[in-house]
Amino acid sequence: MNFDINAIFQIAGIGIITAMIHTVLKQMGKEDMAHWATVIGFVVVMFMVIRLLDELFQEIKTIFLFQ
């Protein structure tokens, strides 16, 4: 449980920082770089979520399929 809460806060922090980087870059007139920063942040968060989902499916497999 403890681990889950930490991961959620980590993802939230990445979201906040990415949004700030996006705003700063956009204000300085570099829209393309801003979009790239957002995409990279999204991909990083996506990897973390996929890892968590993978753990969930492993749990389900161990519980239901292979006793």
Added chain:
Amino acid sequence: MMKILGAVLIIGASTLFGYYKASLYAARPRQIRQLIHALKRLATEIGYGSTPLPEALARLSSQCSRPLNRMFGTIADRLRTGSSDTAKDVWQESVRLFWGQTAMKSPERETMLELGSSLGISDRENQLKHIELAVTLLQHEEAAARDEQLKYEKLSRSLGVLGGALIVILIY
């Protein structure tokens, strides 16, 4: 405890890096302006004083401020010691050697290198024209550099802090 210490170190390092980049962006137009003033002084020395190039450069180096005075001083010293190198070779070598210590970029360096190939080999009017051309090019570069400073100075500062925070969150 160690984790927090590491986080503080990472954020501090990236913040300092961002401020360093910002200071480079701030220093570039200032140094270009100093270079323009130095070249104008050199034009005066050549046009009205007819000073020989080593003496003119030595006087220039005593009037310039930090990054430029060493460059002009080195050129003057090497011209005075009278090795077999031409003024062009000495000038271009010294400009390349000291360029890393300035905040200026390659367009200004190319202008200076080109100027070096025409100094000290022709009559007064020709040299004055070449210096004038270099000054004009440098003034254009200064305007561009000031635009860049307005755009990127704040940006690199905030990106340094934010990037450090992002790294810390990613590896926490």
